[in-house]
Amino acid sequence: MSAKPARRVKANPLRDLPLAKVYQTIEPGPVVLLATAEGGRANVMAMSWHMMVDFEPPLIACIVSEGDYSFAALCATRECVIAIPAVEIAETVVKIGNSSGRDIDKFAAFDLTKIKAKRVSAPLVGECFVNLECKVKDTTLVDKYGLFILEVVKAWQDPKQRHARTIHHHGYGRFVVDGERITLKSRMR
Numbered sequence: 001m002s003a004k005p006a007r008r009v010k011a012n013p014l015r016d017l018p019l020a021k022v023y024q025t026i027e028p029g030p031v032v033l034l035a036t037a038e039g040g041r042a043n044v045m046a047m048s049w050h051m052m053v054d055f056e057p058p059l060i061a062c063i064v065s066e067g068d069y070s071f072a073a074l075c076a077t078r079e080c081v082i083a084i085p086a087v088e089i090a091e092t093v094v095k096i097g098n099s100s101g102r103d104i105d106k107f108a109a110f111d112l113t114k115i116k117a118k119r120v121s122a123p124l125v126g127e128c129f130v131n132l133e134c135k136v137k138d139t140t141l142v143d144k145y146g147l148f149i150l151e152v153v154k155a156w157q158d159p160k161q162r163h164a165r166t167i168h169h170h171g172y173g174r175f176v177v178d179g180e181r182i183t184l185k186s187r188m189r
Ligand SMILES: Cc1cc2nc3c(=O)[nH]c(=O)nc-3n(C[C@H](O)[C@H](O)[C@H](O)COP(=O)(O)O)c2cc1C
Pocket: 031, 043, 044, 045, 046, 047, 048, 049, 050, 063, 064, 065, 067, 068, 069, 070, 071, 093, 094, 096, 097, 098, 099, 100, 101, 102, 169
């Protein structure tokens, strides 16, 4: 009777991924702009930490750091606009994310077009291909994580930017641009 060959245990071929780099691998959505307006003063920041939470009404979770000037405006007004920029204005998006409304008027400094929104005081950003007017729905996790749940109450799209390609942040100034589209049979709507 021949003995069963022992199962060869292969050495783990994987390598450590530093915990500090995890966010660079799983960052989900496009970099967006978050516009606010407090006391008639409009501001805008860049944001990549966000996710969909529900279909309809659309709910979006997002992380806005307490250190951002936008944080106070979002807490005070409980309203904002999430505007989605295409790759063509990526450099402006980064400049928006590298500066603070505390120091400058970013709409003026970066030549952004303010368009009056319908349901919120924050402006739409004319250069973006989608604009979502949002009301803060849930602040339960703001103190702990800076996590706001936003409800989209009105949405706009720019018909001239039908094939807009988004940018996705992989950390430290590296971005991936939305690419080829494929269609597969998926049960997920
Ligand atoms: C690509 C990119 C993504 C960013 N994502 C976020 C984010 O998800 N949450 C956040 O609080 N700050 C984020 N920031 C940083 C803010 O945009 C930045 O602190 C900004 O200057 C805040 O503006 P404010 O002080 O006018 O509110 C990001 C910056 C960049 C460049």
